[in-house]
Amino acid sequence: MTESENTTAKQFQLPKVETQIRGLDEVLHGGLPAGRVTLVRGKSGCGKTVMSLEFLYRGALAGEAGIFIAFEESAEQVRQNALTMGWDLARLEKENTLFILDARPKTDVIISQNFDAAGLLAIIAGKAEEMNCRRIVIDALDAFITIFDDPAKRRLTIRELHSWVMAHNLTAILTMKSVANSAETEFYEFLSYLSDCVISLDQRIFEQLRTRRLTVKKYRGSDFSSSEHSFVVSDNGIMIITISPTQIEHHALGQKISTGLPRLDTIMDGGYRQSACVLLSGSSGTGKTTFVNMFAQAACSRGEHVLYIAFEESAEAIMGNMRSVGIDLQQATDSGRLCYLAELPESMGVEEHLAHAFELIRTFQPQHIIVDAISACKRMGSEKQFFDYLFRLVNHCKRFGKTCVLANQGNVFIDDFKADITNADFSSLLDTVVFLRYVEVGGEINRTLLVAKSRGSQHSNQYREYRITDNGIDILDVYLGKGGVLTGAARQEQEAAELAEFETRRQTIDVERLEIRGEELLLQQTIAAMEAKLKARRTKLAIMEENEQIQRDDRNIRSTSRGSDNNSLVLEQDKGGLKYDD
Amino acid sequence: MTTDNSNNGIYTFTLFVADNKPNSAAARRNLELICQTCFTEHFEIIIIDILQNFQAALDNDILASPALLASLPHGEVTIIGDLSDTQNVLTALGVAGNE
Numbered sequence: 001m002t003e004s005e006n007t008t009a010k011q012f013q014l015p016k017v018e019t020q021i022r023g024l025d026e027v028l029h030g031g032l033p034a035g036r037v038t039l040v041r042g043k044s045g046c047g048k049t050v051m052s053l054e055f056l057y058r059g060a061l062a063g064e065a066g067i068f069i070a071f072e073e074s075a076e077q078v079r080q081n082a083l084t085m086g087w088d089l090a091r092l093e094k095e096n097t098l099f100i101l102d103a104r105p106k107t108d109v110i111i112s113q114n115f116d117a118a119g120l121l122a123i124i125a126g127k128a129e130e131m132n133c134r135r136i137v138i139d140a141l142d143a144f145i146t147i148f149d150d151p152a153k154r155r156l157t158i159r160e161l162h163s164w165v166m167a168h169n170l171t172a173i174l175t176m177k178s179v180a181n182s183a184e185t186e187f188y189e190f191l192s193y194l195s196d197c198v199i200s201l202d203q204r205i206f207e208q209l210r211t212r213r214l215t216v217k218k219y220r221g222s223d224f225s226s227s228e229h230s231f232v233v234s235d236n237g238i239m240i241i242t243i244s245p246t247q248i249e250h251h252a253l254g255q256k257i258s259t260g261l262p263r264l265d266t267i268m269d270g271g272y273r274q275s276a277c278v279l280l281s282g283s284s285g286t287g288k289t290t291f292v293n294m295f296a297q298a299a300c301s302r303g304e305h306v307l308y309i310a311f312e313e314s315a316e317a318i319m320g321n322m323r324s325v326g327i328d329l330q331q332a333t334d335s336g337r338l339c340y341l342a343e344l345p346e347s348m349g350v351e352e353h354l355a356h357a358f359e360l361i362r363t364f365q366p367q368h369i370i371v372d373a374i375s376a377c378k379r380m381g382s383e384k385q386f387f388d389y390l391f392r393l394v395n396h397c398k399r400f401g402k403t404c405v406l407a408n409q410g411n412v413f414i415d416d417f418k419a420d421i422t423n424a425d426f427s428s429l430l431d432t433v434v435f436l437r438y439v440e441v442g443g444e445i446n447r448t449l450l451v452a453k454s455r456g457s458q459h460s461n462q463y464r465e466y467r468i469t470d471n472g473i474d475i476l477d478v479y480l481g482k483g484g485v486l487t488g489a490a491r492q493e494q495e496a497a498e499l500a501e502f503e504t505r506r507q508t509i510d511v512e513r514l515e516i517r518g519e520e521l522l523l524q525q526t527i528a529a530m531e532a533k534l535k536a537r538r539t540k541l542a543i544m545e546e547n548e549q550i551q552r553d554d555r556n557i558r559s560t561s562r563g564s565d566n567n568s569l570v571l572e573q574d575k576g577g578l579k580y581d582d
Numbered sequence: 583m584t585t586d587n588s589n590n591g592i593y594t595f596t597l598f599v600a601d602n603k604p605n606s607a608a609a610r611r612n613l614e615l616i617c618q619t620c621f622t623e624h625f626e627i628i629i630i631d632i633l634q635n636f637q638a639a640l641d642n643d644i645l646a647s648p649a650l651l652a653s654l655p656h657g658e659v660t661i662i663g664d665l666s667d668t669q670n671v672l673t674a675l676g677v678a679g680n681e
Contacts (some may be wrong), residue, residue: 101640103645106643109661110670111661111662111663112662112664112665112671112674113664113665113666113667114605114608114663114666115646115648115662115663115664116605117647118600118605118606118633118647119598119600119632119639119645119646119647120645120646122600122636122639122647123632123636123640126637126640127640147646
């Protein structure tokens with residue numbers, strides 16, 4: 001009871017038929033209205049025929065028979081055009097799941113007054129019944145109705161056709177060339193009114209590159225994505241690139257994955273992270289390609305798949321260059337794990353580039369995508385298109401949990417480049433940024449790297465010197481001397497200078513020590529000499545005092561023996577003493 | 583399907599009609615009238631209802647109806663419509679001068 005209530009509440013939408021055209025069902029929120037008429041309009045050459053034919057082709061492959069009524073081309077032309085996209089219509093015709101009716105107006109026919117399209121309807125009806133047809137395409141309606149002169153007759157015929165399609169419960173696409181004149185506009189409005197769904201195709205040439213757009217103008221009784229969507233006619237049919245998912249469906253950053261360089265892994269606390277967007281930026285010759293190929297090689301040897309989008313060199317050239325620095329990618333490509341998509345940026349528009357990439361992501365199922373180099377994407381057109389490509393590619397990768405490693409030929413000066421990427425709001429998409437940089441010291445160029453940003457993990461913020469050797473990239477120890485980071489010969493010079501300085505200092509100390517020792521000795525000698533001198537004088541003094549005492553003693557002995565008064569004696573003694581001394 | 587007169591007529595008219603819809607019915611009347619007035623003998627009329635036999639329409643490239651496929655001594659002519667403008671039809675059939 002409640003179940004049936006629920007279903008009636010939920011199922012107010014019209015039944016839909018999946019087109020299986022890549023991206024279209026997403027835009028149409030499920031597909032075309034089943035058993036109803038869809039109008040596809042656009043200027044000549046914008047892909048109406050391909051789109052409607054693909055609708056039948058995909059349907060026929062899935063077992064839903066279809067009829068293609070060609071008013072502009074012969075059946076053989078339709079078959080040949082389909083073959084360029086790899087579609088074998090003749091096989092489907094044999095299997096009776098496809099019927100192409102050549103309905104080009106006959107030139108040698110004489111018109112005599114009133115007629116109608118009953119013959120056409122009879123053929124379609126008969127065929128439809130015979131094939132159990134579910135889908136029908138009329139290409140193009142404008143060519144069909146030109147056989148009627150009278151506008152009223154045209155409308156009547158279209159009405160007949162429309163009610164016939166509805167009565168037979170066929171899902172129909174009518175294509176119509178849009179031409180800007182009032183009569184056509186009126187007719188278009190009439191057709192729009194009859195159709196349950198209207199899709200408009202458009203193509204523009206911008207910066208010499210073709211851009212195709214698809215817009216759903218109307219979808220009776222259903223939601224649809226009303227924005228403009230880019231699409232391409234690829235070698236396998238139409239592919240619509242949905243501008244942006246209605247909500248951000250980015251995968252969370254996954255586990256750590258090796259960068260392919262053990263020391264870089266250490267610097268980054270384990271490596272990049274799965275589904276992260278990594279930017280390796282540096283000027284020409286800093287080894288960006290070597291870095292990304294080492295990553296690719298490591299991933300492939302772990303059994304993972306890598307899609308390598310090369311904008312600057314062919315796959316052969318890359319592999320050859322890598323061989324010269326000791327990175328052999330032959331095994332990775334032979335095992336089918338590494339796939340190169342080498343294209344010139346200017347060869348096609350953004351949409352086509354994206355279509356090729358998305359198609360490979362879908363079929364090849366890589367875990368990681370490398371773009372070498374994104375700077376070349378500017379050659380797809382303007383700056384805007386460069387970011388358009390990147391945004392959509394990175395968003396797509398994030399949505400499907402793919403790691404995106406972007407090499408970028410950036411400015412030597414980090415600050416400039418930072419400004420560059422933040423300007424475009426691109427930096428928010430970047431999880432990890434590694435700057436590769438030339439440093440010129442002492443007339444020599446050396447390479448350093450800096451992990452400037454690494455979301456969700458710790459990382460060293462020190463500059464490291466690295467060398468491109470015969471065996472890939474070799475990251476050196478952190479140099480922590482004075483005067484910032486030094487590299488190469490300058491680093492060696494600095495080291496030698498410091499050693500010499502140390503030697504000099506040591507020698508100076510030694511000399512000083514010696515000098516002090518000498519001073520000490522000298523001082524001691526002086527002290528000794530002075531002491532000796534002092535001692536000598538003391539000795540002299542002692543001798544003098546002794547002599548004096550002896551003389552005094554002698555006199556006392558003599559006066560005592562005469563028996564005289566001491567005083568008179570002294571006087572006498574003084575006189576006589578003088579005499580005595582002589 | 584109506585066959586008139588001789589078996590090996592010089593003129594064979596195959597008229598593709600859609601049942602008895604107004605245009606088809608008119609064409610049938612007009613063709614018979616033209617034949618009776620201009621081709622007293624040596625003609626054959628074949629009527630094919632494409633609603634019954636779409637394969638015949640397909641085989642003969644008949645997409646508009648009614649349609650007349652005229653097999654004449656000097657070739658074939660296809661005329662689409664109800665054949666109401668007799669003079670034009672006769673011109674197309676190469677017998678305008680006769681009448």
